[in-house]
Amino acid sequence: MDFIVAGIVKAFQLLLQGDRETYSAVLATVQVSSLSMSVSLLIGIPLGYCLGYADFPGRRSIRTVVDTMLSLPTVFIGLLVYAFISNRGPLGEYGLLFTLSGIAVGQAILALPIVIALTATAVESLDRPLRLTLLSLGASGRQVFLTSIWEARLGLLVAAVTATGRVLTEVGISMMVGGNIKWHTRTITTAIALETNKGQFATGIALGLVLLAIAFAVNLSLSFLRRRA
Amino acid sequence: MDFIVAGIVKAFQLLLQGDRETYSAVLATVQVSSLSMSVSLLIGIPLGYCLGYADFPGRRSIRTVVDTMLSLPTVFIGLLVYAFISNRGPLGEYGLLFTLSGIAVGQAILALPIVIALTATAVESLDRPLRLTLLSLGASGRQVFLTSIWEARLGLLVAAVTATGRVLTEVGISMMVGGNIKWHTRTITTAIALETNKGQFATGIALGLVLLAIAFAVNLSLSFLRRRA
Amino acid sequence: MDTILRMREVRYTYNGRPILDIGELDIARASITGLAGPNGSGKTTLLKLLSGVEKPASGSVSFMAANTTRSSENTVRQRLCLLPQEPFLLRRRVYDNIAYGLRIRGGRGDLAGYIHEALELVGLDSSFAGRRWNELSGGEAQRVCLAARLVLRPDCLMLDEPTASVDMESARCIRRAVLLARREWGTTLIIASHHRSWLNDICDRIIYLYNGRILACSFDNILTGPWETVDRSTVGCRLSDGQMVYACKPVHTAGSAIVSFSDLDASGPVQERNIKSLQGMINSITLDNKQDVPQAVVSCGDQRFMIKMNGDAQGAKQFWPGQTVTLHYSPEEITWLEK
Amino acid sequence: MDTILRMREVRYTYNGRPILDIGELDIARASITGLAGPNGSGKTTLLKLLSGVEKPASGSVSFMAANTTRSSENTVRQRLCLLPQEPFLLRRRVYDNIAYGLRIRGGRGDLAGYIHEALELVGLDSSFAGRRWNELSGGEAQRVCLAARLVLRPDCLMLDEPTASVDMESARCIRRAVLLARREWGTTLIIASHHRSWLNDICDRIIYLYNGRILACSFDNILTGPWETVDRSTVGCRLSDGQMVYACKPVHTAGSAIVSFSDLDASGPVQERNIKSLQGMINSITLDNKQDVPQAVVSCGDQRFMIKMNGDAQGAKQFWPGQTVTLHYSPEEITWLEK
Amino acid sequence: SQPGYGADQQLLLATTTSTDNTGLLDYLVPQFTEKTGIQVKWVATGTGKALKLGENCDADVLMVHAPEAEKTYVEAGFGVNRRQIMYNDFVFIGPESDPAKIKGRDVCASLKAIMEKKAVFASRGDNSGTNKKEISLWTTCTETVPEKQPWYLQTGQGMLATINMAAERGGYTMTDRGTFIKYEANHNGSPPLRIVVEGDDSLMNQYSVIEVNPARCPKVQNESARSFGDWLVSAEGQKAIGSFRLLDKQLFTPNAGN
Numbered sequence A, B: 001m002d003f004i005v006a007g008i009v010k011a012f013q014l015l016l017q018g019d020r021e022t023y024s025a026v027l028a029t030v031q032v033s034s035l036s037m038s039v040s041l042l043i044g045i046p047l048g049y050c051l052g053y054a055d056f057p058g059r060r061s062i063r064t065v066v067d068t069m070l071s072l073p074t075v076f077i078g079l080l081v082y083a084f085i086s087n088r089g090p091l092g093e094y095g096l097l098f099t100l101s102g103i104a105v106g107q108a109i110l111a112l113p114i115v116i117a118l119t120a121t122a123v124e125s126l127d128r129p130l131r132l133t134l135l136s137l138g139a140s141g142r143q144v145f146l147t148s149i150w151e152a153r154l155g156l157l158v159a160a161v162t163a164t165g166r167v168l169t170e171v172g173i174s175m176m177v178g179g180n181i182k183w184h185t186r187t188i189t190t191a192i193a194l195e196t197n198k199g200q201f202a203t204g205i206a207l208g209l210v211l212l213a214i215a216f217a218v219n220l221s222l223s224f225l226r227r228r229a
Numbered sequence C, D: 001m002d003t004i005l006r007m008r009e010v011r012y013t014y015n016g017r018p019i020l021d022i023g024e025l026d027i028a029r030a031s032i033t034g035l036a037g038p039n040g041s042g043k044t045t046l047l048k049l050l051s052g053v054e055k056p057a058s059g060s061v062s063f064m065a066a067n068t069t070r071s072s073e074n075t076v077r078q079r080l081c082l083l084p085q086e087p088f089l090l091r092r093r094v095y096d097n098i099a100y101g102l103r104i105r106g107g108r109g110d111l112a113g114y115i116h117e118a119l120e121l122v123g124l125d126s127s128f129a130g131r132r133w134n135e136l137s138g139g140e141a142q143r144v145c146l147a148a149r150l151v152l153r154p155d156c157l158m159l160d161e162p163t164a165s166v167d168m169e170s171a172r173c174i175r176r177a178v179l180l181a182r183r184e185w186g187t188t189l190i191i192a193s194h195h196r197s198w199l200n201d202i203c204d205r206i207i208y209l210y211n212g213r214i215l216a217c218s219f220d221n222i223l224t225g226p227w228e229t230v231d232r233s234t235v236g237c238r239l240s241d242g243q244m245v246y247a248c249k250p251v252h253t254a255g256s257a258i259v260s261f262s263d264l265d266a267s268g269p270v271q272e273r274n275i276k277s278l279q280g281m282i283n284s285i286t287l288d289n290k291q292d293v294p295q296a297v298v299s300c301g302d303q304r305f306m307i308k309m310n311g312d313a314q315g316a317k318q319f320w321p322g323q324t325v326t327l328h329y330s331p332e333e334i335t336w337l338e339k
Numbered sequence E: 001s002q003p004g005y006g007a008d009q010q011l012l013l014a015t016t017t018s019t020d021n022t023g024l025l026d027y028l029v030p031q032f033t034e035k036t037g038i039q040v041k042w043v044a045t046g047t048g049k050a051l052k053l054g055e056n057c058d059a060d061v062l063m064v065h066a067p068e069a070e071k072t073y074v075e076a077g078f079g080v081n082r083r084q085i086m087y088n089d090f091v092f093i094g095p096e097s098d099p100a101k102i103k104g105r106d107v108c109a110s111l112k113a114i115m116e117k118k119a120v121f122a123s124r125g126d127n128s129g130t131n132k133k134e135i136s137l138w139t140t141c142t143e144t145v146p147e148k149q150p151w152y153l154q155t156g157q158g159m160l161a162t163i164n165m166a167a168e169r170g171g172y173t174m175t176d177r178g179t180f181i182k183y184e185a186n187h188n189g190s191p192p193l194r195i196v197v198e199g200d201d202s203l204m205n206q207y208s209v210i211e212v213n214p215a216r217c218p219k220v221q222n223e224s225a226r227s228f229g230d231w232l233v234s235a236e237g238q239k240a241i242g243s244f245r246l247l248d249k250q251l252f253t254p255n256a257g258n
């Protein structure tokens, strides 16, 4: 129990005294998760919209596949990405291994099913007459898309928040693809895993609190979006 | 790359030849995730409903807190639970450390914010006149709850599926609280982590596929619920 | 009077804007009460308060002396039933939609008999029971919603625009169903509608709402202005055909006024102090099923006025649609409406 | 005729159930067309097809020779505009709801002028612009939806029950707006409504739909049966007052028939071969604003029949509401409707 | 042992990953169980965490390889009865091209060469026994740890992951022999990295067994823990350790009592 208290104290120390290692990990975390979230939202929202709106044969099967993809273990994704970007892999020449970009690729794969599944649900549960109303006002396909997305923004916000939570907290991909290299690809979560393995439980707790602080800052700014909704 | 192919082959071997270690891990995974999902759904759905339906001061703040909890790192949860159920912790006497029940406690904490946040969103995006209609038909508070939940079942399904994905794939809690003890608390994900650590990438891939097979089976049975919706 | 619903000093606001202000309202058991009033006058709000779905900001609403808004009184709420203005169906088959209310009241087993009977009451054949909620036209959905209320046989049934998108045949059907409910089950009914002739036809009493208040009189002949000052004590409202309606200057500059016409006259204007007249053409003459007094609708330009004709049906003999007539009114008897 | 909308051999089905079957329909530019028919007759479906929101299963719909359903033809779709039956507002302020259509057409900057003008057309004052979507009564929401269409000044405007939950004053307001749109902007209008007198009043032409087909004639006097066999060649439908309406046996046992009455007669039944008669009481006599022919509604028990009176307004002089009259019809001239 | 725990005669062993990953425990534990009837469960983790589990009374017995840390641990009263049981050795491995040209040289010369040539060197950086050993070598040979040098990768991961990272970067690393044998086997005998430095005295890797202090942790099963340690240092246990083969190679040399 005492290490929890010690961890809380330490969290303040790390943040306030500007521990360089911690800040390096914070920076890496923020960079890599912004990158992966941007990619997955950009790809996932349109795909989720199609899955939620359009009625095509095989739609439910695709839905089941996407839902299954929600259970992709991070280490598994890490291994797959590693296989491709390792020096001996087909994409080895791009030098993505042990870089933040490499991690972002894996994290985008991790976040994508969440964004797609939750966007599809948000779009599905839009008010029933919305589409008819927009069409009746002469909206084009693109405009129907944009307005529906805007009307579904609460659901999309949750999709984004959930995916961000997933990406921020994953360890397997960052370890496998990023290599947890100190000063370079060490993120907060890989640092937590490392410290815990070292038996430095208090530091683990402290770093976890640092991550929560980041998440809180993100969610606090998003909650203004919610207010305007 | 070749280990991916080898992994696919191996996945079939493991499943078809009834590898005992694999089945033990499958069993542990299924047991622990069913337990944690039941607990988190049972607690999370009513809480999410309140958060989505009721209008009370501080609601948005609670929402932000829940959203932040989506970013609880698994190792962090693992450490917290460990602190409580360690022999020197306040709940040490119950002997939960290195047991499946212990893992389930941690996983329930992991799944809870997801269930709450997604339930609240599903309830919020119910058709606008639903509540008025139910009240006008004389439904009591409990009946309004049950019917709203039923009408929001698509959203709840997604909440459950997302949380299940999270629980099935987490490593940190199972490692920290379960200890990855062979034949006892070794789940598929901790086995993947172990094999990957040993450099047995093919086995890692194979076990990942086994996990996906479980997830697929779960989602396939849930997709019948979706059909009836 | 055997009062089933009683409202006292009820005030209701949305975001601080006062919407409803009812001093006293009693609904007699087994009566049919109409609720008329322009858009936004508070009909829907009043029905929601009466049915206990919403709570008043202040004041009391009681059902057979039990308070309707206390949620513990769920059994009370189950004896009241509201048809909301917007027809809304659960995402189920029509059958299950109608069965819903029965089920939450503990109805089990085969409810088909009740459900088909209710469908028949609203003029839908029983094949509709198998349709899904989204396989209905607007008017069909509206009628299914009504059937879902009728099947419950509540003590008190409140209908918010039951005939809004319903065809004429079905409007008659609903009329029959309403009368049957009162006759067979002793149901008390409160019905809000813009369908005035339909409402007149079935109601024992009509309550006129305007700006959230109950008016003492009918307000068929409402003039919304603009009013121009004619002289120190008189204002006037110009109709689209150039005629002017005069009124005594109100205390405060209010917007709308109710004109009551004393009579219809086939001859020209009279020369009497304090009596003014308008020229118009009879548009229609109608006899209510119940009331023996014929009513004429007279149009003066764009404006239409409704006038109860003196005497019985025979009195209408001397008038015919298309005829030019004179309407008499006294500028002093104009009622100003509070904004 | 300058045809703006053309429909040919259009068929539409829901899950295999045929809903609409229109051989040929042409809408003239700047005309006002009414769409009447009982619930479920296909009015809404027809409007959706005409506005290009839905695609027909087979057949063609074209707008000024361009196919409306090809989504690439987005500019065509923007010149057509539909007011859906269910009023629906986006979760924004009223202002933004009305501005939405303007914005997707590229409208930028200050649209307040247009928006207040549109609100005024539907009889709402400009303070409504600042309200949120959920701060409106049913009729107000309906009128905001209409305003959001009027503001676009489309070439062709289709209104699905614009007056459904709107008060009488606003119904007149909408009538004025519709006429103004045609006069000022040359808008073509197609209006579905159950409000028959309102529809008669403003339409150049009324299309009667029944079971998804266009009827050649008006169908005010529909008898839905049940029909009992009277003799080998005749069937009859018993009214609630005991009288029987006779009809020649149809080829197939259809459900409904349209009765057309040749005339109203103040004297008793005639004794002519092939002419039958019914006794009833005049309920109302109405003169359309446009048409000079007065119409009477005669009730026989529960059933009400509408009869155009022969001659001009003066011909109505001999009748008055409350009077008992005889209606004449020929059993052979009854039109059977296909189920 | 504890009443109420009697039925559940399960000994909980916290150990480092190397003993588990190599398969040593899978080989030893059944023999011990057969002999004593005591069931053993083990948690394989970093040495640091294994010690911590003992400190928190969550394990009964520890099997670790960080002699310095172990001594302070026992001094602090967390553990009792530390006994050496076996050793294996560390090796330096590197790519065949051998950029720092250290093949066959001694440990200190190699480290200096690596530092001079700025050849990539992957360090586990996780406070594990291996990591501690490596750091002590850097300090004795070069007086500094090349912290923050761009060529010095601190992976913070397990041994195999670190080897893989060294291989991907074409660099050197220090590993225990057991893991390297596994690594070799994974690559069918022709791994990208080969042994470059071995056999130095300073590369010895000593394993010990420590019982968790029953005075601090009344619930631990000290009797079973004691029998486990006893068995390991017994002639029978030592023989078993000596006869364990990984891919036909002896991995651990028993040295109890030395």
Ligand SMILES: Nc1ncnc2c1ncn2[C@@H]1O[C@H](COP(=O)(O)OP(=O)(O)OP(=O)(O)O)[C@@H](O)[C@H]1O
Pocket (backbone or CB within 6 Å): C014, C015, C019, C037, C038, C039, C040, C041, C042, C043, C044, C045, C046, C085, D134, D135, D136, D137, D138, D139, D140, D165, D167
């Ligand atoms: N949620 C709300 N928030 C704020 N104002 C509201 C809300 N709902 C209704 N109002 C306002 O309250 C007043 C009364 O509304 P109500 O719905 O009771 O009118 P109504 O008589 O039923 O009108 P209609 O004939 O259009 O249905 C209107 O002025 C309306 O604008």
Ligand SMILES: Nc1ncnc2c1ncn2[C@@H]1O[C@H](COP(=O)(O)OP(=O)(O)OP(=O)(O)O)[C@@H](O)[C@H]1O
Pocket (backbone or CB within 6 Å): C134, C135, C136, C137, C138, C139, C140, C165, C167, D014, D015, D019, D037, D038, D039, D040, D041, D042, D043, D044, D045, D046, D085
């Ligand atoms: N989504 C749907 N699925 C199946 N059938 C439908 C669907 N929508 C409408 N229908 C059926 O199609 C027919 C025509 O419907 P439509 O909405 O066009 O009627 P309408 O003339 O507009 O009726 P109303 O006056 O009630 O609005 C009806 O019989 C209706 O039950």
Ligand SMILES: [Mg+2]
Pocket (backbone or CB within 6 Å): C043, C044, C045, C085, C160, D137, D138, D139
């Ligand atoms: Mg209303």
Ligand SMILES: [Mg+2]
Pocket (backbone or CB within 6 Å): C137, C138, C139, D043, D044, D045, D085, D160
């Ligand atoms: Mg319709």
